[in-house]
Amino acid sequence: MTKKLKFGIIGYGFMGQTHGETIQRLDYAELVAVCDTNEAQFEFAPEGVKTHTSADELLANSDINTVIIAVPNQLHLEMVIKAAAAKKDIICEKPLGMTGQEVKKMIAVTEGVVRFTTHHQRRWDHDYRVAKEVYEAGTLGEVYTIKSALYGFNGNMHDWHIYPECGGGMLYDWGVHLIDQILWLVPAKLKTIYAHVNNVVNEQVDDYFNIQLYFENGVNAQIELGTYFLNSSDNWFERHWFLGGNKGSAKIDGFNPVGEITRTSELLSNVPGQITMTHAGPTRSFGPAPAGRILVEELPKVEVNHQMFFDNYYAFTQGQQALVVKPSETLRLMEVLDAIRVAAKYNQSIHFE
Numbered sequence: 001m002t003k004k005l006k007f008g009i010i011g012y013g014f015m016g017q018t019h020g021e022t023i024q025r026l027d028y029a030e031l032v033a034v035c036d037t038n039e040a041q042f043e044f045a046p047e048g049v050k051t052h053t054s055a056d057e058l059l060a061n062s063d064i065n066t067v068i069i070a071v072p073n074q075l076h077l078e079m080v081i082k083a084a085a086a087k088k089d090i091i092c093e094k095p096l097g098m099t100g101q102e103v104k105k106m107i108a109v110t111e112g113v114v115r116f117t118t119h120h121q122r123r124w125d126h127d128y129r130v131a132k133e134v135y136e137a138g139t140l141g142e143v144y145t146i147k148s149a150l151y152g153f154n155g156n157m158h159d160w161h162i163y164p165e166c167g168g169g170m171l172y173d174w175g176v177h178l179i180d181q182i183l184w185l186v187p188a189k190l191k192t193i194y195a196h197v198n199n200v201v202n203e204q205v206d207d208y209f210n211i212q213l214y215f216e217n218g219v220n221a222q223i224e225l226g227t228y229f230l231n232s233s234d235n236w237f238e239r240h241w242f243l244g245g246n247k248g249s250a251k252i253d254g255f256n257p258v259g260e261i262t263r264t265s266e267l268l269s270n271v272p273g274q275i276t277m278t279h280a281g282p283t284r285s286f287g288p289a290p291a292g293r294i295l296v297e298e299l300p301k302v303e304v305n306h307q308m309f310f311d312n313y314y315a316f317t318q319g320q321q322a323l324v325v326k327p328s329e330t331l332r333l334m335e336v337l338d339a340i341r342v343a344a345k346y347n348q349s350i351h352f353e
C-alpha cells in the first residue's frame, strides 16, 4: 500500500526552506513540522506546519516518518543518531559528516534500523548528466582525462561556511558534490589521489582546490574550484567539463550546458606533419586535422531536475527502485575527502584503493 512521506525538517535555514518548498510540490509527501533553534526562521514555514525549537521535540512527533537534516555540518552526526533512535527514516544534507569516521558511526546506527541517504541532488545536475551520458555512450573511445571545473568570480563565502569547526570551506561545500559526481561517473577503483587545497582570501577555510583522482581504468579526473577568480564581466561563475578519449573529446559549458562532441572514426596517430604558424612560432604538432576525419556532434539531450532525487527516494521506499545515493557510496566519498586533506597537507599522493 502507498505510504506518504511525512516529513519533519531539522534546521530551517536556506536549505531547510528549499526542501520545504520542494515537499509542497510532491504529491507523495507532506511537510508535518520544522525545527530550528532560531525562531525567526518560522516566519518562512508554510501555514499549518508545526514549529519546534528542538530536534527532540520534533522527533517525538509520531506523525513524522522521515526527517531531513539541514543543520550546519558539525551537527549532522548528533542529529542522525537521534533520528535513528527515534526510528525516523533519514535524508541528511551533504557533507554527510565531518569525516569518514563520522559516517561509519552513522551507518552503524542506521543500518537495518531506518532508511538512510544523503541529499546528493547534484547527481541530477543537467551538465553532469550530459557528461555522464557522453562518457557512458563510449563514442569518445577510451577516456583518459575528465576535467570538472567551477569558478566563482566574487570571492563569496558566508555565515558558518567560514569556520572550520562547522565544516566550512569549499571542499565540504561544493567539493563534496563535484567529487561525488566523478565517483559515481567512473566505475573503477580509485588508485591515487593528489590535491592542492588553498586558502586564497579566507583565513580559516579553503576557497580553492585542485584535485587529481587517478582510476584503475586509466581515467585521470581533475576537479578544480575557486571562489576568487575575479572577473569584470556580468558572469559570476563558470562551469566547465572536458572529456578526452582516444577517439574524441567533449566540451560541456554551463549548468544549462552548451558545447559539442568532436570525434573521429579512426584513431589519429602519426599523421603526416604539416607546418602551421602560430603567434608563438611554427609548429607541426598542433595543426589542422586530416580532411574528412573529424566529426562534430551535438551534445545529447537530457531531461533532469533535482526533484528526481526525491522521486527516487520515494520509489525506493515503495520497493520500486534501488536507492541511487547509497550510504556505502557516501562513506567512500567522505574517505576520499579525508585523503584529499592528507594529500594537500603533506603535498603527497595517496594510494587509495
Ligand SMILES: NC(=O)c1ccc[n+]([C@@H]2O[C@H](COP(=O)([O-])OP(=O)(O)OC[C@H]3O[C@@H](n4cnc5c(N)ncnc54)[C@H](O)[C@@H]3O)[C@@H](O)[C@H]2O)c1
Residues within 6 Å of the ligand: 010, 011, 012, 013, 014, 015, 016, 035, 036, 037, 038, 041, 053, 054, 055, 069, 070, 071, 072, 073, 075, 093, 094, 095, 119, 120, 121, 159, 160, 173
Ligand atoms: N545539497 C545542497 O546543494 C546544499 C546547499 C546548501 C546547503 N546544504 C547543506 O545544508 C545544511 C544547512 O546549510 P544552510 O546553507 O541551509 O545553512 P543555514 O545556516 O542557512 O541553515 C541552518 C539552520 O540550522 C539552524 N540550526 C543550527 N543549529 C541547530 C540545532 N541544533 N537544531 C535545530 N536547528 C539548528 C540554524 O538556526 C539555521 O537556521 C549544511 O549541511 C549544508 O552543507 C546543501
